[in-house]
Amino acid sequence: MSESSLSPRQRIEALTAEIEAHNRRYYQDAAPSISDQEFDRLLRELKELEEAHPEFAAPDSPTRKVGGKPLEAFRQVRHRLPMQSLENTYSEAEVGEFYARLQKLLPGQSIPVVIEPKVDGVAVALTYEDGVFTLGLTRGDGATGDDITSNLRTLRNLPHRLKGAAKGLLEIRGEVFFPRASFERVNREREAAGEPAFVNPRNAAAGTLKQLDPATVARRPLAFIAHSFGLAEGEEVSSHREMFRLLERLGLPISEKHWVADSAEGILTAIRELDEFRRQLAYETDGAVVKVDSFAQRLRLGANSKAPRWAMAYKYAPEQAETRLRAITLQVGRTGVVTPVAELDPVFVSSTTVSRATLHNADEIARKDIRVGDLVVVEKAGEIIPAVVAVRTAARTGGEVPFVFPEDCPVCATKLVRDEGGVFWRCPNANCPAVLKRRLEHFASRGAMDIEGLGESMVEQLVNAGLVKTLPDLFDLQPALIAGLERQGTKSAQNLVGALAGAKDRPLWRLLFGLGIPQIGVSAARALAQRFGTLDAVAAASLEELTLVTDFGEIASRCVRDYFDRVDVRELVEALRIRGLNFGERDPAPVAASGGLPLAGTKWVITGTLSIGREEAAELIRAAGGAVSGSISKKTTYLLAGEEAGSKLEKARELGVKVLNETEWRALLPGGAAGVPSAVEADPAPVTPAPQAAAKDDGEPALPGF
Numbered sequence: 001m002s003e004s005s006l007s008p009r010q011r012i013e014a015l016t017a018e019i020e021a022h023n024r025r026y027y028q029d030a031a032p033s034i035s036d037q038e039f040d041r042l043l044r045e046l047k048e049l050e051e052a053h054p055e056f057a058a059p060d061s062p063t064r065k066v067g068g069k070p071l072e073a074f075r076q077v078r079h080r081l082p083m084q085s086l087e088n089t090y091s092e093a094e095v096g097e098f099y100a101r102l103q104k105l106l107p108g109q110s111i112p113v114v115i116e117p118k119v120d121g122v123a124v125a126l127t128y129e130d131g132v133f134t135l136g137l138t139r140g141d142g143a144t145g146d147d148i149t150s151n152l153r154t155l156r157n158l159p160h161r162l163k164g165a166a167k168g169l170l171e172i173r174g175e176v177f178f179p180r181a182s183f184e185r186v187n188r189e190r191e192a193a194g195e196p197a198f199v200n201p202r203n204a205a206a207g208t209l210k211q212l213d214p215a216t217v218a219r220r221p222l223a224f225i226a227h228s229f230g231l232a233e234g235e236e237v238s239s240h241r242e243m244f245r246l247l248e249r250l251g252l253p254i255s256e257k258h259w260v261a262d263s264a265e266g267i268l269t270a271i272r273e274l275d276e277f278r279r280q281l282a283y284e285t286d287g288a289v290v291k292v293d294s295f296a297q298r299l300r301l302g303a304n305s306k307a308p309r310w311a312m313a314y315k316y317a318p319e320q321a322e323t324r325l326r327a328i329t330l331q332v333g334r335t336g337v338v339t340p341v342a343e344l345d346p347v348f349v350s351s352t353t354v355s356r357a358t359l360h361n362a363d364e365i366a367r368k369d370i371r372v373g374d375l376v377v378v379e380k381a382g383e384i385i386p387a388v389v390a391v392r393t394a395a396r397t398g399g400e401v402p403f404v405f406p407e408d409c410p411v412c413a414t415k416l417v418r419d420e421g422g423v424f425w426r427c428p429n430a431n432c433p434a435v436l437k438r439r440l441e442h443f444a445s446r447g448a449m450d451i452e453g454l455g456e457s458m459v460e461q462l463v464n465a466g467l468v469k470t471l472p473d474l475f476d477l478q479p480a481l482i483a484g485l486e487r488q489g490t491k492s493a494q495n496l497v498g499a500l501a502g503a504k505d506r507p508l509w510r511l512l513f514g515l516g517i518p519q520i521g522v523s524a525a526r527a528l529a530q531r532f533g534t535l536d537a538v539a540a541a542s543l544e545e546l547t548l549v550t551d552f553g554e555i556a557s558r559c560v561r562d563y564f565d566r567v568d569v570r571e572l573v574e575a576l577r578i579r580g581l582n583f584g585e586r587d588p589a590p591v592a593a594s595g596g597l598p599l600a601g602t603k604w605v606i607t608g609t610l611s612i613g614r615e616e617a618a619e620l621i622r623a624a625g626g627a628v629s630g631s632i633s634k635k636t637t638y639l640l641a642g643e644e645a646g647s648k649l650e651k652a653r654e655l656g657v658k659v660l661n662e663t664e665w666r667a668l669l670p671g672g673a674a675g676v677p678s679a680v681e682a683d684p685a686p687v688t689p690a691p692q693a694a695a696k697d698d699g700e701p702a703l704p705g706f
């Protein structure tokens, strides 16, 4: 029966059963089969249904409990105070609502809150009696936990005896985690020993704490971090910050950093700062916990059956997520390489919804044993295309279908060949419609010939209608024929023909890049154009001459030489010449010796979001005599860092590479900020370069003069 045809009551029952099954897998088997996010979604749906139909809400509904049942094998002990969970959200707006609710419940009061990392570990409660560690429990179902005292005693950073003269009963709560740095190593050892690898550090921590033999636990580098009190007899503590100070005095490990805020905006700023900082932590974090600081205020706010009203967890969008692989399709690229693509149930990863991901090549599918129907892990890091990184083999039901890579091109049926490296399968047919489409898309793209109106769907139509059979055909297109295509009119047809005519004057480097010569990206294309001046000179250059081009390796040189030796390429070049494309003769004269330019001799890397496009920024740097590259090394002179700069910024700091913000950078361009017309267009705000002041903000020394 489909979900929509169920009555609310039936849906509540179905959801309850499903959530309970997932709880068992998570807490008892330590083998979850869905992501936390999917689980949260199910729980949220159940909660909303129960709120709309309270008459069907069971008293023991999973929305009112925390999790699974404790393991049979360990002694079970009742918690002195239930171990509650936290309300959580992925939405910044809901953080604002949380703070607004606090203000409503505590009218007229100042309400400082503490923001700290949400440790992605295993929750434990530690009892110290007169300063001695006597009992350690898992959360279990929140009311009763497993006695894992012996296992916890093996943790190196968990004190057996507290510092100072701690008296009475103290119950400390916190998380046990598997340090990220050791995770890979332990997995390699497990694989070598024929044991299944842990899927993530939290899973490794949970799996380790479940061990009945403490000797096994002792061999793993588990660690503890404290974040709250259960009970604190005889201690005078009235706020979270005071608690932190006490825990430190007692010798207990706590978060190395926390923030204090007293407004929604302040909380969000802290959450964003923590997001930057958390990658440096030894443990994985999946969010930020926001807690009211004052214990008196906490008491006033109270709790519901599941979570306190004085705290909330904000969860960061995961960079990995689990989803179902529905099908594997094949994509033929511009060089004919056939790439398998995963068609997925849409899933939210790193702030976007992903429904397709690359599977790289046939060998990767075989190596990871990816089957259609599998539950897979999708990862999207930074600007990289989403990829399927792992399979949850434990979640298989037997109906999954292994993938057989085809022998023929899925588009033109030509027999596929292995490429030289032996990794990829390639369609060798230069006239394969799929290859042609990808080549045209690349040729017309913004970074190459920049032909407005010639995007993916137009290319698709032109090739399918037989109007374009080879690349030069583009320049013979007649408006009337384009206008006859579906969804096209006279106006758009004329615009496209106009754009194509305009493209004939593009600088040589754009044509060189647009041709799609293997190994030749934008900067190699620029270097070739600069060194040789015309397409004919590039085509005639010897291997030795090519190798002399700055930063040109032997492989790239060989690719260029091989490319222009091909008969079909020679024909292509002549066909483009006849159609009047600029082969370099019409390029603007090279600027005077770069020695006189302000950025001569400097090497730049650009990261983050600027007020103009990165390519545009790169053009400005090059025009001023600088070189731009994609990765940071010790040779990099400057990192130009825009908003939300990430790993490159970290790397620059590590290597001691000077970091400039946009204002500082603009000040170095010829004529300063005002002298750069496109920059002024894009950013009308007056940008008065003030290197000293800006440098001070960054805590960096002032810039050297140029």
Ligand code: IVH
Pocket (backbone or CB within 6 Å): 083, 084, 085, 086, 116, 117, 118, 119, 120, 121, 122, 123, 124, 174, 175, 227, 228, 289, 307, 308, 311, 313
């Ligand atoms: S405070 C009433 N602080 O996340 C619960 N919990 O999803 C108060 N967690 O049950 C908990 N890091 O096991 C708190 N800094 C932190 C935390 C944290 C991780 C865990 C904890 C909690 C769960 C809720």
